[in-house]
Amino acid sequence: MKEPLTSFNPHLSVDCVVFGFDGNSLKVLLVEKVADNHAKHIPRKHKLPGDLIIRMEDLYGAAERVLLELTGLSNIFLKQFSVFGTPDRISDPDDIRWLEDTSGVTISRVVTTAYYSLIKIGKSKVKNVVKNNASWHDVANLPDLAFDHEEIIKEGIKSLQMAIRHEPICFELLPRKFTLRETQILYEAILGHELDNRNFRKKLLKAAYIEPLDEKQNGVAHKPARFYKFNKKKYELNRTDILNYNF
Amino acid sequence: MKEPLTSFNPHLSVDCVVFGFDGNSLKVLLVEKVADNHAKHIPRKHKLPGDLIIRMEDLYGAAERVLLELTGLSNIFLKQFSVFGTPDRISDPDDIRWLEDTSGVTISRVVTTAYYSLIKIGKSKVKNVVKNNASWHDVANLPDLAFDHEEIIKEGIKSLQMAIRHEPICFELLPRKFTLRETQILYEAILGHELDNRNFRKKLLKAAYIEPLDEKQNGVAHKPARFYKFNKKKYELNRTDILNYNF
């Protein structure tokens, strides 16, 4: 499955900040940096899913490949948000050795294009859990990260915060059927502060593309909430105006 | 002054969309792609100022270098806004030959990090006008461009449009002393549509960091307007809130 090692471009990589939402807090998917061969002394650190670019591979395509290999999902929301290219961003000798071991190329300097990705946590099989030791981590409580991956995640969150104010992308993180409250909790988790439920719901319901279903929660210890779904076609058709959620 | 040719990384480059404002319309600084040596048959096309990265050079630093060499200015507003990395973005044989001739390295695939830059058109000496055939072009009327530089400019304008709604960066394009009308014309030029002068001025003057001066225009064929200046320190101090110009 893996390309010959020498086909990697030693200067270019992609890293994916994969966001998920479990109903309570915003999560990010991390893998564990483990050396395949020798070098047991290298400490196991977490890192973002990412890879060097295969020669002549498209950047976006590389990000898709990384996510497909990791989660088994394609057609995922994926957005480039920044490039990280300071010459010393990969400077820890352990990090360099690990990269060279796993890629088979000599690492001089790597510029990485960062994407953030939004996935429905329930849908993700996270196929290579065992192989890569992939796991979800609360963005408010991240483990030690390799390279400059902490900075990349922080920037990714900033980009996401901006994006949810202008584009209806929160539905990429919510299940197909969702309640308004779930949506609000998601917004609160991303923005990092609380919102008034009555005003929040008013603002959301102005949008015709958020459609009520004839279905309600049950088994909850309070008045059951109605489910809604996002009508993407309706949104695409009349998005004459940019939405503006100034939360 | 120039580094040895072999020091370029053949995979990485920066390109700068340098915006300027002449009081009427938004301009972008382009250079002419001319081959130093032979190859007279290569058509002269315009391109963005940019360059391959010197080994171990910082991306931001590379963008600064390109601008310093071109305009003689440092401490310029510079913001990374996107990466362009499709494998075929440099595919025209003439473009490839020109790149190889001028850089001295073999070009396989180049990922470019795009910055936009805001400069006060009056201040710019545009030092290397002759050498690079640099010139300002109206963004509404661009010449034929090499590579994917037209796409890069279009994306740069979009980023700028977003940015001027949230950050007081228009002052990077205006002279130190400016009138409200000049500011409005600049906003109109960037956004591509007209604004109501009375509402525009009300909105701007709410900001304490736009300070009136005791100085007015003269020699204009209408009531002379007051000059203002941007007080950056005042802005930095109490920017508790993100500004929101929903023009």
Place this chain on the structure above:
DNA sequence: AATAGTTAGCGTATTTTTTACGCTGAGATT
């Protein structure tokens, strides 16, 4: 000298959006 043309700059009235709450309803839990 009068007139026309242009932008400056102050105002007002109306509509829309935001903000801050009050309150009842429908379930489960104790």
Place this chain on the structure above:
DNA sequence: AATCTCAGCGTAAAAAATACGCTAACTATT
């Protein structure tokens, strides 16, 4: 039966956006 929690509808007040009217001050034109 009382209590807890969130759902969901509502209202009143404040703030912001929008749409204009109008006079002031200057140059250019006749």
